[in-house]
Amino acid sequence: MTQTNGDTGLPTVAEIDRRSLLKMTGNGIAAFSLAAAVTGPATAQPQVERQGKWDKTFPQSDKVQHQKLTFKTRYGITLAGDLYRPQNARGPLAALAIGGPFGAVKEQSSGLYAQTMAEHGFVTLAFDPSYTGESSGLPRNVASPDINVEDFSAAVDCLGLLPEVDRERIGIIGICGWGGMALSAAAVDKRIKAVVASTMYDMTRVMSKGYNDSMTLEQRTRALEQLGQQRWKDAEAGQPAYQPPYNELHGGEAPFLVEYHDYYRTPRGFHPRAVNSGNAWTITTPLPFMNLPILAHIKEISPRPILLVHGEKAHSRYFSETAYAAAAEPKELLIIPGAVHTDLYDRTDVIPFNTLTTFFQKNLPAAA
Template structure:
């Protein structure tokens, strides 16, 4: 077991801030279900009103690198949903290269954090693929802006299917990176998909845990029951209308505890805003939490062994406990890296904070040098 850190001595997460955050989220949702509002139906968000529209234009939140070749691709998952993705290949690459599949964060699109990770790791010699999860972004699937642990775990394996068929890729040297809520999905995918030889997760969320138990497992059985009652009855409303109700637009207002302000400052400002992202002023369906609340995704994390796991998390992140408890549950070989002073969203796009050297060394060691 390895733990590494660049934390300053004596720094701790402020317990009062964490308590305030929990109280705020309980107030917002009635059951502490992450950042999901389960209240009255809102208007259909712009990004959910129409089916996906794909563009070849460079519309990322980060500048295009002159060191890589980029192209848009599509492929189908096991459920017949067409996924849209960005394939990055190092310019002048020859022979068979190691490859990385990249997904996340939850509610984001490939033009944001996952694309930045993919392009940066491609600059370092890996063939990389960043994809839009089913029902979101430029990927297909109706209704729009819905998530589910099973299909979204499958999305990762479908990406492995695709990248492993590329002539320039050595299919025996494929790794995976999951960011935020897609970090938990990546771990779930690797537990079952033995083709993946190494996995790294950054600022990881276990979405099934937070939706079923609230932040820091603060939801009571009574609150859980009340939420399930409300969500169950919402199904009748959706069935009567013939379409799902959507939650209130996410991240539209800069309010709440600090971590909600951090989300707003990424998703709703020029720093990270993208019109197709659920979290950039759009919304999930109201009943999205249902499948998450009864389906823990990290039950088989120990079966990733003997393949290695790298956990990366910010010292100041409200979500840090997800990585710490998953790290404790995982089998060897495993490593936890805590980034000094970093909050949750710093690891989305702060290239001076994201430990790309560490990620490069980790995958080079376990996939073979790029």
């Protein structure tokens, strides 16, 4: 059911620059100087990391316990995460794995969602995707729909190994480009019992077809030819080339690009490890996204429930609307009046946390 909540064509890759890449990804395909990659012992158990100073873009809550940890994916990548537990909570508890936006880190939006949902009684895990942030993987700042969907399942592995978590009560939340990843993960991983996609992007759709599916076959072919030529350059150099810094403004940008800048490049949401905060993806990052539709099996999430949340005025709203139409029941589309795309990144007066809490309480119920 649909509710209202109270609470252009792409340039060729030869012309790739900050603006063209943004149009291909919609959120900043964004050279990230090598961060210290997190490594850990080869064990299935999550590894607790030493606590440092608070480095998030949101204030620390005194209502939850916070802990840094690492865990491994099926591909052997070590992911870095922030675990949030309700204060004085007794298990077994329902748990949520939270990722996104695409090009962000766990210290930004996903961490805010995780901390807030922990205040509402869930064990939550916000994580850095493979090859980004404090997670391991070389080269830095490369993405893949298959690897990133696996990141969600690895986070489910991690949560399910915690003694206070009920394995039968695990859900996920994906934000922006990770909303599409969350839906894809839920379709393939039946351990996920409920899924929320907030201000969702289908990254495979926008990269392969352009905004509002406006890319022509000629444009797509030209882009792929240029990406192929870039592979020759990378192979000859022995390392990948990167895009210009992301979310810089030079004048004349579309409003949604200004919105991204206002989150990622200002004190509101800037974080030095985030791809979108003035760093960059590799030039060839779009290749797998242009060849793999991640929502092909969205109907297979059923009978597990889906909640799609989007802003009324978001340029990306059509992603949630078409995903909703393609999904099977039970499903819900929640449109937030007056909200733009990035309002659902961090505006706590706009993000419907009470609705998310009710959704997961209903669909991750404790045993009678």
